[in-house]
Amino acid sequence: MPFPYARYVALGDSSTEGLDDPIGPDAPHRYRGWADRFAAHVATSQRTTHSEAPTLLYANLAVRGRRTRQVLETQLAPALAMRPDLATVFAGTNDIIQSGCDLDAVLADLGTMQRALRDQGATVLTITMPDLADLIPFAGRVSARLADYNARVRALAAETGTLVADLAAHPWVTDPRFWSADRLHANAEGHRRIAAALAAQLGVPGITDDWAVPPSARRRRSAIGRAVEDLTWAGGHFLPWLWRHARGRSSGDLITAKRPRLEPVLID
Numbered sequence: 001m002p003f004p005y006a007r008y009v010a011l012g013d014s015s016t017e018g019l020d021d022p023i024g025p026d027a028p029h030r031y032r033g034w035a036d037r038f039a040a041h042v043a044t045s046q047r048t049t050h051s052e053a054p055t056l057l058y059a060n061l062a063v064r065g066r067r068t069r070q071v072l073e074t075q076l077a078p079a080l081a082m083r084p085d086l087a088t089v090f091a092g093t094n095d096i097i098q099s100g101c102d103l104d105a106v107l108a109d110l111g112t113m114q115r116a117l118r119d120q121g122a123t124v125l126t127i128t129m130p131d132l133a134d135l136i137p138f139a140g141r142v143s144a145r146l147a148d149y150n151a152r153v154r155a156l157a158a159e160t161g162t163l164v165a166d167l168a169a170h171p172w173v174t175d176p177r178f179w180s181a182d183r184l185h186a187n188a189e190g191h192r193r194i195a196a197a198l199a200a201q202l203g204v205p206g207i208t209d210d211w212a213v214p215p216s217a218r219r220r221r222s223a224i225g226r227a228v229e230d231l232t233w234a235g236g237h238f239l240p241w242l243w244r245h246a247r248g249r250s251s252g253d254l255i256t257a258k259r260p261r262l263e264p265v266l267i268d
Helices: 033-049 068-081 103-119 139-160 188-202 223-246
Strands: 007-012 057-060 086-090 123-127 163-165 259-264
Touching (some): 007 068, 033 057, 068 103, 103 123, 123 139, 123 188, 139 163, 163 188
Parallel strands (some): 007 057, 007 086
Antiparallel strands (some): 057 259
């Protein structure tokens, strides 16, 4: 790994923004997320192994609800202007869940972003998406599209020299204990594992393989218990999403990037 890195920029949607990994009661409606955690891994390792290295600077341009084309159009140019030597690019979830998804266009846009950042000399990382059909009712209808997306992301990354943390290859990623109540965003432990997987892929010293270890077996739920949980989820998350979607609204309306400028990564 070409340590030390000076500037890390994260591009993407709600996953990269950090939903649902809340900072805590002292910072309501603010999120940490795997990108923040990954930045901390890199910064901590550099401080330990390269005492002469400057403090890592980090910007997170991700905004919830963004489709891949929106990430390209609104985040790539600002990211390139920061001249990062480390970047993460992850998008596509908000495309795949839509009917009529143009996967060719999604992969073309991802390729444009990866190549542009690589051409500037940045080390670029991405992740694959887990199939959450066991967690989200009706999600099975996009399973084939998701598998195609992951296969094409792997092929694209091999072409552009992008590093892939292949989360979809690990069974633990579909365990509900790593997902928030909306079943679409990772919870704090899920974000921790994603960050560690990226750090391991980058070759950050000191990263253990605990992120890949499956959790202990969980108690089987009864059919009635599962039905109640699904109804609760539908009322609290799915129906509001449908209503917002029907009105042409997005969860990212009026939301701006949480970290639009390069700032030092503060570590203990």
